[in-house]
Amino acid sequence: MLRLLRVGVLILLFLAFLDPRWPMPGRVVYLLDFSPSARESVFASADRLPRDGIYVAFAERAVRIPSPTARRLDLGEGTDLKAAFQEAEALKPTRVVLVSDGLFEPIPAPFPLDAVYVPPKPHVAVELVPPPYPLYGETVGVGVVLEAPLPTEARLRVEGPGGVLERSLRVEGRKSLTYTFSLTEEAEVRAVAEGPWGRSEARVRFAPVDRPKALVLGDPALARYLEAQGFRVEEGPFRLPLEADLVAVGLGVLDLPEGAPEALRGYLRRGGGLLFTATPKGLFFGGWDRSLPEDLPLKPLGRKGAALVLVLDVSGSMEGEKLSLAVAGALELVRSAAPEDYLGVVLFSSSQRVLFPPRPMTEQGKREAESLLLSVRAGGGTVLGPAFREAVRLLQGVPVERKGILVLSDGLISDPQDPILALAGASGLEVSAVALGPDADRAFLKALAERGGGRYYQAATAGELPRLFLKEGQEVFQGEGLEGRFPVKARPHPLAQGFSPPPLSVLLPARAEPWAEVVLESEGRAVLALGERGEGRVAALATDLSRSWRGWEGAAPFLGGLARYLMGSQKALALYTYPEKNQVRAVVLGRLENPLFLSGGREVPLVPTGPARYEVVAGEPGVLLDGKRRIPLTLPLPGEWTPRDGKLVLKALAEASQGRLLALEDLGRPGSSPLPLRPYLLALALVLFLLERLLEARSFARKA
Structure with a gap:
């Protein structure tokens, strides 16, 4: 008896190891x-589905239906697989069968899943993607995604402010077009796609999000x-x-x-847009090639x-702040000169x-000039004659046509004045003069400038000297303009595309x-x-x-496009999107402060x-937040008709859950729920062992 019980225990343990299962009804x-892409094929297959199952229809929502032939068209236009899984799981199934075209992003099934593939409906879906940050007057592009x-x-057929765009095309997967127009008010774009499969359409409305601000200084025509x-x-x-774009x-x-060049340089380096125009006071005439030599894209040609x-008073009365600011002004002259200009300095006090x-x-x-100027010291009287004669002599051998002398003094000239005035009139040079402070010999210096055909400046304080010296440098080292008829040729560049500028009336010869x-x-x-x-x-x-382009109709659009390009690094944004599985990677180019993407209630x-x-990876459209700006981002996310190999999607989904990809004829076999016998075998083996x-x-005990 004991031997039979031991054998029985061993047999039961062996069977438990094999894990046998008993088939039972499931x-x-x-x-x-029931999503739009799959429901027609599912409806056509309804008569071939078993009648003894529990049926759940799903699209964007999931609901239980009484039979496979029931129809529901109110479940939405998308596909939410998660909602379907949740509804099925609540029914505590022993087996789940998914009948679909597989046009969705798969998610792991929480139960063993079999799948049946049905082909999707032939269809072309159309979506319109508006520009992310459209500016007033900008040429914008609306993306048409098929x-x-x-x-x-x-x-x-696409209709909007840019007219009608019509195309006949074959759509394989995803195809994108761009519909462009100039945005001057709120706009609506409508797209319609038609074919034997039916009709789909999309609309989008948007308006300029902002009107850019331009600060225009001294050019009414450009304004x-x-x-x-x-x-x-x-x-x-x-x-x-x-505060301008x-x-x-x-x-x-x-x-x-004062300080404007430095402010403009800082504005530019921080991302601002700058435009210089050649008015009678602007560009080279205004000295910008000398004040911003590293930041101006044009330089004078053929100057x-x-x-x-500079004949500079360094007498004892100039000691201190006067001399320091006079030297600062002389340094401005040095910086404002071009390589083809000549500059010299003669000092005078008791001697020259x-x-x-x-x-x-x-360079x-x-x-060398800057180093020598910084070494100047003051002391002595105010004798101008020998220094002035030396300046005239030094200029005689200089190989340029325009020559000038600038005299600065803050006191009374102690030597005879008539010979100096006579020499100024006979030298053929432009002689200018600066009277510094109340003690300067103003009458003489003014007469000197008049006799020499130059300019007279009166500086109440030494602080005015640097700008006065710079002004005199502009007068002497000035550029030249040409008048006539100058044909214009556009180089290959997006800004010039589609424009044919007429000849110019005025041109400053320049090189880039x-x-x-x-x-x-x-x-x-x-x-x-x-x-x-x-x-x-x-x-x-x-x-x-x-004076130029006054009658050219393209002048305003061309200059507007140029202005928007220049301000682009500060104001405008560029948006690029790259699909990544069921999401989109959005790349934003532009100067942003603390950008956030608001979507689905999350920042x-x-x-x-x-x-x-x-960059940001987004799963749905949202809003880009940057300071006070709110920029809607409509992303071309995968939709209901996104091209996929649905059969492969279903196969991978089923196999990942220990299920199979089935054919419709396989569904006629009754479902079952195998009962695991291992627990019962182990329990019986334990009972026999204890017995x-x-x-x-x-x-x-009996033997004892």
């Missing part, structure tokens, strides 16, 4: 895909052109901080407040050069001394800097050049808009991935 739930799960023929392009134009004054400068350096000798003779203001020449890009030229001379400096963009136009920070470049131990114990 609870089968069928998930029927999707088809099967290769399909379609006729497309009118920009106003016609929808810009909010403010025509001065120059105030700090510069674009600053256009048609005035000279000395027409603006002959000029020569200037040549600090340095007129020399070309090359090396400027460094190596770092700049030429957009317009005239017979080898640069007319418009632009480039990037720091984080901003700068351009220079070598013509006067009040997600954009990740900086480079200079002025930010065997009990009998063995009694046997030992």
